[in-house]
Each structure stands twice: as C-alpha cells, then as structure tokens.
Amino acid sequence: SAFERWSARTTWEGGKIVARTVRRPFLLWFFLLGASIAVQVSVMSPEDKGITAEIIGSLFVVSLGWVIISLGEQLLKLYLGKAKAPQPTIALSINVLRVIIVIVGILILLDIWGMPTSPVLLLIAVVVVVLVLAFRNAAPNLFAGFQLGATQQIKVGDYIKLETGEEGYV
Numbered sequence: 001s002a003f004e005r006w007s008a009r010t011t012w013e014g015g016k017i018v019a020r021t022v023r024r025p026f027l028l029w030f031f032l033l034g035a036s037i038a039v040q041v042s043v044m045s046p047e048d049k050g051i052t053a054e055i056i057g058s059l060f061v062v063s064l065g066w067v068i069i070s071l072g073e074q075l076l077k078l079y080l081g082k083a084k085a086p087q088p089t090i091a092l093s094i095n096v097l098r099v100i101i102v103i104v105g106i107l108i109l110l111d112i113w114g115m116p117t118s119p120v121l122l123l124i125a126v127v128v129v130v131l132v133l134a135f136r137n138a139a140p141n142l143f144a145g146f147q148l149g150a151t152q153q154i155k156v157g158d159y160i161k162l163e164t165g166e167e168g169y170v
Contacts, residue, residue, distance in 0.1 A: 004019050004023075014074075014075050014078060017074045017075060017078065018071060021067060021071045021074065022067060025063050025066070025067050028063055029060065032056050032059055032063075035056055036053065036056045036057075039056065054113055057112045058109055058112055058113070061105055061108050061109055061112065062105070062109075065101055065105040069097065069098055069101050069102075072094075072101070073094050073097065076090065076093050076097065107120060107121070154170055156170055157169060
C-alpha cells in the first residue's frame, strides 16, 4: 500500500506501473530476506549455510530479473508508444532489453555459485567484436532500414527512382 500511496502522489506516469509490478514480488523478497537471516543465525554447518545462502541469493536474482524485465517492457511500451514508434521498433527494444537482463542475470548467478565469470565476459566481448567486424558494412543499411520503417517515408508498393538511375516498386 505504500507504493500505491506513492504512485498516487507522484505525477510520473510510470509510478502506477512500478507499484503494480513490484507489489507481488515484494512479499517474496521479504520472505527471502527473513530466510537468509534465519540461515545465518542458525546452527547449521558452514557448508549447509553456504549452499542455502546461494540458493536464496539465486532465487532473489531470478525474481529481481523477472521484475526488471516486466517493468522495463511496460515502461518501454509506455514511452515508445507516446513517441509513436512503430511496433517492430518497440518489439526489438523489448527483446534487446530481455537479452541484456538475462545475460547480466546469468553472470550474477555464476558469480553467486562461485564459477568464474571472466571467461564468459571474454567470450561475450569476442563475439561482439566479431559481429561488429562482420556487419560493419551492413550496419548502416540496417539502421537506415529502421529509420525508413519508423518514419514510413517509403512503403511497400511505392514507385521509386534512385539517383543512380535504378527504378522500380518497393
């Protein structure tokens, strides 16, 4: 109810979205906090405490990632809708957001469980460099295509004539 009172007082349009999205997992987060405190003050063996803490931490990271994805999707739809962005642009933005949050979440989970994240980060960096080099000539065309699709200057069925003399229907 505190979030609902805050969202009622604020003039930010996203306040209600934040309150609605965070409302359900908030109880889970407090349950996980209580479980974590109970495990730390218990008489369990240190090994059992460590494993239980890793499980609780993993559950928190997964639930937080889920909330961030849901909140990000709703806010992107709100603001890109107001900017009159075309549906493909909104869908692409949401998918990029999902991929980034999932990758960061996986890296955090690997770190919680004590697995090395440096090789994974190095692999991601190498893949990004390879993709940038492979698509360096196609990238300007891709962004130009997004711009043409977003502005709707040229539509399917339009007759165009280029400066090079080429002409035809889109």
